[in-house]
Amino acid sequence: MVDCTSTVQPDRGETDSNVMMKATFLSVFASRLALSLATLLTLLAATPHARAQAVVVMVNGEPITTYDIEQRSRLITLTTRKTAPRQEVIQQLIDDRLKIKEAKKFGINLSASDVDGAFAGMGQRMGMSADQLAKVLTAQGVRPETMKLRLQADTAWGALVRGRYKQSLMVGERDVRAASGDATSPEQTESYEYQLRPVVIFVPRGSSPGVVEQRKKEAEIIRDRVQSCAEAATTFKSLRQASIRDTIVKTSADLPSNLRELLDKTPVGKMTPPEVTKQGIEMVALCDRKVTAADTPAKRAARDKLFAQKYEAKSKSYLDDLRKGAMIEYKQK
Incomplete structure (x- = not known):
């Protein structure tokens, strides 16, 4: 040298x-x-998957690489606890690219903030923040962007199919009645409208079990004393460490069965038993309960099931047509 x-x-x-x-x-x-060598070494270090970036298939000019397949495989395994065949994984990736492109053609183009919002919403439903969800995925070898791409495709596609085929996806009342005809219990055949005022008594984080129990006993005392929503509002607005929300209206079909049963046992004007949650001690003041013509839980379940069946059928036929017209070129198996 x-x-x-x-x-x-x-x-x-x-x-x-x-x-x-x-x-x-x-x-x-x-x-x-020396600078050129250092730059080359930096680039090689920054792309540990350089050898894994071989293009497997081109979809309308857009590549799907071996790294994309590896990432989606890990995501499927993580979310389903099953290992999907490689060709099934490739087909998912092809479908996602077709869905996103077709949605953009009709003006449905999700922004980065929209996708981040969907990602954060997923984390919230799992009891985590977006950052926590990202860390969980990363720890399992899945980049958060892999999940975001799937969310982008599913969200855009759902909006497209529902928007384009709104009329054909509608479910008729006759079909709903026929599908829910086997439900005979009162809670399934009758629907109520509930006027509610949620209440929370705040408990400082890190409080000992004794403090939590003491606040729960105080909540019980207040609950026994309150005889109307007006009294509940006056009482909890005067407490510094408590809050009462404005009246909200829910029907039987909107509520989970355990809460619905609890409200049906609660006299109008009274409050549900105190429950310890992350926010503190929570209760609900029942301001009114009346029979309504809205969907019963059985009808809502039947309607949702029939809609899902129609949606899946329309989505499948639409996607089949897109595949037939797409330029899909396999570079390697």
Whole structure:
């Protein structure tokens, strides 16, 4: 190897000026060479999956790489606890690209903030923040962007199918009645409208079980004393460490069965028993309860099931048509 930084020996007849120019040139050359090598090493270090980035299939000019397949496989395993066949994984990735492109054609183009919002919403439903969900995925070898791409495709596609085929996806009342005809219990055949005022008594984080129990006993005392929603509002608005929300209206079909049963046992004007939650001690004041013509739980379940069946059928046929018209080129198996 040539030592570019060694002392330059002048040839006979060369002037000191020429020698200095050569030395300067060689010094600059060596510096640039070192910088180029450092840059190359940095790029190689930043792309540990460089060898795993081989293109497997092109979908309308958009590549799907072996790394994309690896990431989606890990995501499927993480969310379903099952290992999907490689071709099934590739088909999912193809479908996602077709869905996103078709949605954009009809003006449904989710922004980065929209996708981040969907990601945060998923985390919230799992009892985690977006950052916590990202850390869980990363710990399992799944980049958060892999999940976000799936959310983007599903969200955009759902909006597209529902928007384009709104009329054909509607479920008729006759079909709903026929599908829910086997439900005969009162809670399934009758629907109520509830006027509610949720209440929370705050408990400082990290409080001992004794403090929590004491606050719960205080809530019980207040609950026994309250005889109307007006009294509940006056009482809890006067307490510094408590809050009462404005009246909200829910029907039987809107509520989970355990809360619905609890409200049906609670006299109008009274409050549900105190429950310890992350927020503190929570109760609900029942302001009114009346029979309504809205969907019963059985009808709501039947309606949702029939809609899902129609949606899946329409989604499948739509996607099949997109695949037939798409430019899908396999580079390797």
